[in-house]
Amino acid sequence: xxxxxxxxxxxxxxxxxxxxxxxxxxxxxxxxxxxxxxxxxxxxxxxxxxxxxxxxxxxxxxxxxxxxxxxxxxxxxxxxxxxxxxxxxxxxxxxxxxxxxxxxxxxxxxxxxxxxxxxxxxxxxxxxxxxxxxxxxxxxxxxxxxxxxxxxxxxxxxxxxxxxxxxxxxxxxxxxxxxxxxxxxxxxxxxxxxxxxxxxxxxxxxxxxxxxxxxxxxxxxxxxxxxxxxxxxxxxxxxxxxxxxxxxxxxxxxxxxxxxxxxxxxxxxxxxxxxxxxxxxxxxxxxxxxxxxxxxxxxxxxxxxxxxxxxxxxxxxxxxxxxxxxxxxxxxxxxxxxxxxxxxxxxxxxxxxxxxxxxxxxxxxxxxxxxxxxxxxxxxxxxxxxxxxxxxxxxxxxxxxxxxxxxxxxxxxxxxxxxxxxxxxxxxxxxxxxxxxxxxxxxxxxxxxxxxxxxxxxxxx
Amino acid sequence: xxxxxxxxxxxxxxxxxxxxxxxxxxxxxxxxxxxxxxxxxxxxxxxxxxxxxxxxxxxxxxxxxxxxxxxxxxxxxxxxxxxxxxxxxxxxxxxxxxxxxxxxxxxxxxxxxxxxxxxxxxxxxxxxxxxxxxxxxxxxxxxxxxxxxxxxxxxxxxxxxxxxxxxxxxxxxxxxxxxxxxxxxxxxxxxxxxxxxxxxxxxxxxxxxxxxxxxxxxxxxxxxxxxxxxxxxxxxxxxxxxxxxxxxxxxxxxxxxxxxxxxxxxxxxxxxxxxxxxxxxxxx
Numbered sequence: 021x022x023x024x025x026x027x028x029x030x031x032x033x034x035x036x037x038x039x040x041x042x043x044x045x046x047x048x049x050x051x052x053x054x055x056x057x058x059x060x061x062x063x064x065x066x067x068x069x070x071x072x073x074x075x076x077x078x079x080x081x082x083x084x085x086x087x088x089x090x091x092x093x094x095x096x097x098x099x100x101x102x103x104x105x106x107x108x109x110x111x112x113x114x115x116x117x118x119x120x121x122x123x124x125x126x127x128x129x130x131x132x133x134x135x136x137x138x139x140x141x142x143x144x145x146x147x148x149x150x151x152x153x154x155x156x157x158x159x160x161x162x163x164x165x166x167x168x169x170x171x172x173x174x175x176x177x178x179x180x181x182x183x184x185x186x187x188x189x190x191x192x193x194x195x196x197x198x199x200x201x202x203x204x205x206x207x208x209x210x211x212x213x214x215x216x217x218x219x220x221x222x223x224x225x226x227x228x229x230x231x232x233x234x235x236x237x238x239x240x241x242x243x244x245x246x247x248x249x250x251x252x253x254x255x256x257x258x259x260x261x262x263x264x265x266x267x268x269x270x271x272x273x274x275x276x277x278x279x280x281x282x283x284x285x286x287x288x289x290x291x292x293x294x295x296x297x298x299x300x301x302x303x304x305x306x307x308x309x310x311x312x313x314x315x316x317x318x319x320x321x322x323x324x325x326x327x328x329x330x331x332x333x334x335x336x337x338x339x340x341x342x343x344x345x346x347x348x349x350x351x352x353x354x355x356x357x358x359x360x361x362x363x364x365x366x367x368x369x370x371x372x373x374x375x376x377x378x379x380x381x382x383x384x385x386x387x388x389x390x391x392x393x394x395x396x397x398x399x400x401x402x403x404x405x406x407x408x409x410x411x412x413x414x415x416x417x418x419x420x421x422x423x424x425x426x427x428x429x430x431x432x433x434x435x436x437x438x439x440x441x442x443x444x445x446x447x448x449x450x451x452x453x454x455x456x457x458x459x460x461x462x463x464x465x466x467x468x469x470x471x472x473x474x475x476x477x478x479x480x481x
Numbered sequence: 482x483x484x485x486x487x488x489x490x491x492x493x494x495x496x497x498x499x500x501x502x503x504x505x506x507x508x509x510x511x512x513x514x515x516x517x518x519x520x521x522x523x524x525x526x527x528x529x530x531x532x533x534x535x536x537x538x539x540x541x542x543x544x545x546x547x548x549x550x551x552x553x554x555x556x557x558x559x560x561x562x563x564x565x566x567x568x569x570x571x572x573x574x575x576x577x578x579x580x581x582x583x584x585x586x587x588x589x590x591x592x593x594x595x596x597x598x599x600x601x602x603x604x605x606x607x608x609x610x611x612x613x614x615x616x617x618x619x620x621x622x623x624x625x626x627x628x629x630x631x632x633x634x635x636x637x638x639x640x641x642x643x644x645x646x647x648x649x650x651x652x653x654x655x656x657x658x659x660x661x662x663x664x665x666x667x668x669x670x671x672x673x674x675x676x677x678x679x680x681x682x683x684x685x686x687x688x689x690x691x692x693x694x695x696x697x698x699x700x701x702x703x704x705x706x707x708x709x710x711x712x713x714x715x716x717x718x719x720x721x722x723x724x725x726x727x728x729x730x731x732x733x734x735x736x737x738x739x740x741x742x743x744x745x746x747x748x749x750x751x752x753x754x755x756x757x758x759x760x761x762x763x764x765x
Contacts, residue, residue: 270721296525
């Protein structure tokens with residue numbers, strides 16, 4: 021019988037303290053808390069949480085093992101469907117996926133599935149040596165994976181388990197894609213978590229080569245024709261940052277969120293031991309309302325800047341996770357909703373000195389189903405600031421498209437792929453942001469897993 | 482991987498290195514760049530590829546010491562290794578797209594300034610291999626800081642100029658461009674300029690006067706260099722373009738050089754920012 025207790029609260033770093041450091045915000049459950057929270061699961065006969073998980077983890081299954089402290093068994097259950105539980109437990113939008121459909125959530129609080137998954141993932145990292153290694157029968161077929169982000173890692177790990185000889189090619193010097201360049205240390209620790217989950221994928225026999233830019237160092241055709249790979253999965257991620265097209269966007273002090281976060285995360289610019297510089301000024305305005313905007317504004321705050329979110333719709337439409345918005349507010353971030361920039365103002369040396377905005381109001385729902393923002397005429401006002409960070413999404417990287425024969429892309433430049441990741445080029449599969457445009461870690465993982473299945477079918481033909 | 486197999490000082494603070502990077506050596510083309518990182522704490526520094534040797538698996542880079550990161554690069558010795566060398570990046574020179582017949586008819590002028598000379602070399606060499614001998618202006622403040630002159634003479638017709646008149650034509654590159662055309666009967670229908678931003682700006686203004694189509698190789702700030710961060714954006718013909726994937730060569734008559742120079746110095750000697758840095762192509 022499930023334990024009728026309220027959701028076990030999770031311990032977090034004090035907001036006033038964490039706003040000045042890059043240590044992880046959330047401490048996660050300890051064993052006692054995890055067991056207690058696990059005991060709340062009703063173990064539904066028809067678990068809706070599993071259906072809402074993009075990789076269909078047997079959620080009640082692993083939680084049942086946790087109640088008795090069988091963490092190794094819980095870990096084995098999760099690994100059947102996910103190679104990155106410590107990552108997903110931290111960054112998945114559980115409130116709209118597994119936890120969003122938990123029956124307990126109808127009248128009260130859903131089971132803290134994300135926090136439980138995180139606990140199991142972290143436990144597995146700490147006990148990697150004791151966990152049984154899956155027995156893998158090698159089949160000698162070779163698959164190349166382009167990009168070491170969540171899509172590539174998930175695809176690689178499924179294929180390696182199925183006996184394929186897998187090599188991941190990564191353009192940057194570090195492995196993990198958006199997990200290392202995009203998501204900040206305070207949400208997803210790099211050494212302690214990301215590197216360890218990558219290690220676990222490598223233990224399955226997956227090889228990783230960094231500093232190889234597919235489309236430049238080698239092409240997809242090279243991989244198939246010269247390097248002897250039998251299939252290629254393209255998980256090259258999102259690409260060029262978008263800007264608004266307003267006056268002043270190339271002033272000194274205007275950055276894309278990608279640049280700002282890459283400096284901080286991949287290049288460790290927040291740490292004085294590293295050479296890469298970063299500039300936040302006294303006051304930073306971040307334009308946008310997604311998770312990337314929250315990551316950028318909270319990073320700027322930690323680097324000492326007074327930090328503001330400017331978003332053209334209202335708080336209800338913020339695409340960011342509720343938890344991120346909540347954490348940002350606790351850390352002293354100002355939210356200026358229904359506000360849209362029209363011009364970035366320059367000082368006499370070409371540096372940002374302010375941002376001119378207009379007030380917005382909500383009109384009829386647009387194609388996205390959200391009420392579309394309309395300018396309030398004559399409402400122009402200026403926010404003084406010395407940094408502006410644009411977090412408006414990305415458009416696909418042109419490198420692979422322009423160097424791969426027979427690979428169709430959409431009008432917007434995304435790679436065309438079916439539900440299972442098959443592209444228009446035989447033997448080439450794709451998934452994640454390169455196909456969908458900017459989305460989430462877990463959706464990319466789901467796409468990587470589906471493609472892994474399609475690749476196995478293709479190579480068994 | 483990425484071991485330094487040879488190293489020589491070309492001039493004070495200017496060092497040439499051949500680095501073992503077989504994959505880049507076999508895929509590099511004239512006009513492209515690469516990114517190096519000396520150590521786990523280092524910046525990712527973009528450098529134009531100055532030569533490549535697919536047979537021996539090496540690429541050549543030339544770096545001028547201007548700040549902390551270029552200092553770290555130039556401190557490395559034969560046998561030392563870079564942590565990372567990634568490339569080739571950017572689009573190859575437009576000249577490579579021309580059909581051979583058309584290319585052979587072209588009268589091409591290269592204008593190289595300072596440490597930008599070495600990056601001109603692979604383009605002139607490639608043309609020579611394809612039956613075209615180009616004219617090459619190499620400009621320097623004074624004769625002691627000329628680099629790559631002998632190498633260049635083996636592949637092109639070299640014209641030197643110095644600001645102080647210590648060797649060759651007395652004057653800056655725009656004046657020598659004018660002299661070649663006005664007084665020496667030269668005509669050109671294509672020009673490539675590589676060097677310091679300020680030199681590229683004024684040399685481009687000169688070729689514009691003569692209506693010579695001109696490409697310049699921009700040394701913008703970059704972080705990843707693969708089309709992700711947008712730090713390298715420049716305004717060309719009123720449009721924002723990304724140097725790393727759409728460049729590094731752009732139409733010199735349409736680049737907003739003043740903006741490009743301002744952006745290039747965003748982190749350099751800037752009291753607003755914590756560290757001294759290069760974070761731009763240290764060789765033009």
